[in-house]
Each structure stands twice: as structure tokens, then as C-alpha cells.
Amino acid sequence: MSNDRDSLLQNSDVNPSTSSDYYDHIETHPVQSPTCELTPPSNFPQIWAACTASLSALCAGLVLGWTSPIFDYLTDGQFNNIPIDKNQMGWIGSFATLGAMAMCIPTGFICDLLGRKMALLLLMVPFLAGWSLIIWAESILALYFGRLITGMAIGACCVAAPLYNGEICHQNLRGALGSLFQLMVVTGILLAYTFGVILSPYQFTKFCACMPFIFLMTFAFQPETPHYLIKKGEFEKAKKSLMKLRGTGYNVEAELLQIEGSLKESSQLAISLRYTFTKRSVVKAVLIALALMFFQQFSGINVIILYSSDIFKSTGIHLDSNIATIIVGAVTALSTLCASLIIEKVGRKLLLFISLSAIAINAVVLAIYFSLKTRGHPDAEVLRDIGFIPVAAVCLFVLSFSLGIGPIPWMICSEILPTEIRSMVGSTAGTFNWFLAFVITKSYLNLAHMLGKDTMFYLFSATSVAGTIFVLMMVPETKGKSVADIQEELSH
16 A cells, blocks of 8 residues: 555544455445534535636537627638638538547547546647637638537537536535536537627637637646546545645545545446446446437437527518527526526436426427428418517527536436446547537438428427436436445446
8 A cells, every 4th residue: 555545544534454345335325524524625616626627618619609600701701711602611510510529539538548637638739720720711621620620629528528527526516517518518609609799700710719728727727636546546646636626624535535435346347348238237327328418419409509590580570690699599508507506406307307398398389380381371470470489489498408408418427427437438428419419410401401390390309208208217316326326226
């Protein structure tokens, strides 16, 4: 036993030198000490560290929202005098999702090899390289590569940021800080919609390129996660990291023992791909992670975000398309903030159920409106009279998405998966999510032309209904539970 380990355990009330039964005990029944109960962990250091890490997600949101407010400017060939047609514009939007898909799995290995913090700091490379290509682009090929490389930063961020936040926060803050990633993404999209209107397209692009520097300057001073440091055998550094995150008045010994016990138990299981697909609890956890990503994308959210201005125009209400997208972005950000505030009180499972149920209802409302408009042939006055219905349905759709199925799938991976496979499965789920996003964004217009917009929204509604059934039958409530408790529940 190393000196670092001795110093980590020297004040413990329990002798850890015995068998693995001790580690099983501390994983399922965390050690309590009087000091821990008398001096609760400080919330501010954890919140500040999570916020600075999640600034990377805000930068990702700016990448996702960049094309929307300057769509006409790009297609008119005014950006660096590069001619762009509608088909090329579709590829400019989709290349970001392809880049994101390509980086999710490699980022999982980077997180395990170099650490969660270093993986996040390395995001500066693709962010700056991609935005530089876009700013000084002289051809459509440079724009394609710029979008692809910034998309790679998005994919890496989607794996590293939720993993970092999940491992630094105390159990009492796990839900609120877990949803912070999605909140920052939608905040970044809202900033893109807003500053894209206020600034000139070239100034707006430079603004997006500057945001990663703010992320770097704030996050560089945050600690590595205690989980990663203990996994690498750096016990003294892990203790210092946890003290910085919990405050000096908090006794970190019991929590360090719990983390180490969890890691030791996972390593004793000798996790492998074969084991992953034979143990019942792990298989169910992987299925839940992938299924929630599927229901998130096939709710139709990207269609709503990308084509909300077209839906607003079709109602006959005279509303500027840029203002319409800002409204949708603001509703998304505010509802995601609400979710982060209530998720620990309401719980994940109930929010997922409410979210998917409300999405199904609003998707049907939009489908009925499109059926009436395209197949019912009502007169223009009737359409104007009911024009508020699809507008309200779009806003409620986005609100419902942001309350549950938007943020929760990203955070639940760190709650239901054993530590040893968390990076691997989380990155696989992220890849799957971005693949679905690419498929939907590229195929929607063609399918809507072939089948009709109403048919597409009926399909989105049906998928969300299936999602509610899946949540009721398969998804455990993770609020206030350790990974061992959740794995035990999934094993039945």
C-alpha cells in the first residue's frame, strides 16, 4: 500500500485492509462519519466547476445554431463571396453532425487515457481550427471542413462534459448539475439566434470563434475528477481534488472510500465486451442508454428547431422568421433551466414520462393542422383563425422536450453504468445519437415531400408514445441512488 493511500485512509473509522466484502459494503452502504453529517459539502465549488466545464457545451450550441440566423446570407453567396446552393447548404448543416458522430468513441478512450479535464481542454484545438477555416474560407470545401472539425468538438464535448460533471458532483447535486450540459447547449443555440440577428454575419462568426477562449480561461483552473485520479492510483491528488470540490470543512474520507470501493468492485469484475453483453444489469443499462437517445432524436426535435420558421410562416401570422427562431430558442433555454431546478425533486423517470407524453400530444396537434391545411383544403380565413394552434404546439413541444427527454439521456449514462464501462458506453450512445440526428436532418425534407408533413408528425407522435411505454417498463428512478443500487435494481 502506497503512502498516498495510507494518507487517504488514515482518519477512516473502518479498517479497509480486509476482503472485497468491505468494498461491497461501502458501495451499497456509504460510510458515514460525524464530521460529514455536521459539515455538509459546499455547493458553490461544485457548481462553479460544472459551469466552467459546461461552457464547452455553450460553444457547441453556437456551432449548432450558426447556420440558422445567416441562412439567407449564406445561400445568397455573400459569405466571403462563396456561391452556395440549397443542397450545399444542407451539407454545411449536416457536416457538423457527422463530425460529432466521428469523435464520440475516440473521446471515450481519451477520457480514460488522459483524464476528463485534459479531454475537455483539448476541445480548444478543433474549435479554433474549425472556426478559423470558416472565417477565412475561400471555397465551399473550406466551409465543409470547418463545419466538420467544429462538429468533432461537439461530439467530444457531448462525452467529456457530462462525464466530468457526473464525477465531480455530490449525490445531492447530481441531477441539477447533470442537466447543466443540455442547458448550456440550448443557451448557446439561443445566443447564436440572438447575436446572429444583432451582428453582421462576419462579426457573428468571430463572436462564435472567441467563446472557446472564455471556456479555456475559466476551466483550466478546475481539478481533475476524484474518480479518474483514484483509478490511476493518485490517491493524494484525489483527496485534494475532492477537498477543493466539497470545501475544506467537509470530511472527504468516507466519500473517497466509497469511490474507491466502487472502482475496486468494477475492476474485480474484469469488464470486457463479452462481460458487458452477458450480465443482465449491464445489458439493461446499455439498452436504456441507447433507447433514450433514440427516443430523443425521433421525437422530431431537430425538425422543429430547423423548420420552426417555416411552420410559423405557414400559419399566416406575420412574424419575422428570425424572431420566431429566437422565441423557440428562448423557450428551450428557459424550460431546460426549469428542468435543472426541479429534477432532484421530481425525479428522472417522472420527468421523462411527462416530457414524452406532452411531445406526443403536441406532435399530433401539428400533424392534424398539416392534414387540415394540405388535405382538408379549408379557406384562408379558417387557417388564419386557427393559426395560433401550431404556434402554441411548437412552443409546448420544445418546452416538453427540454423538461425531460432533452437533458436526461445525456446525464443518465453516468448514473446507471458501472464506472469501468461508463466512458465506452457513453461515447457509443453519443455516436448513436449524432448518427440519428444526421439521418433525420438529411432525410426529413425528402420524406415530408413524399409522405406529407402530417405523416411525419404522426410518426414522431407514435414514437414518443412508444417512448413513454418504454420509460414506464424499463427505466429505473436514479434520484438519490448509487450506481450499485441502480445496478442491483436492473439485475432483477
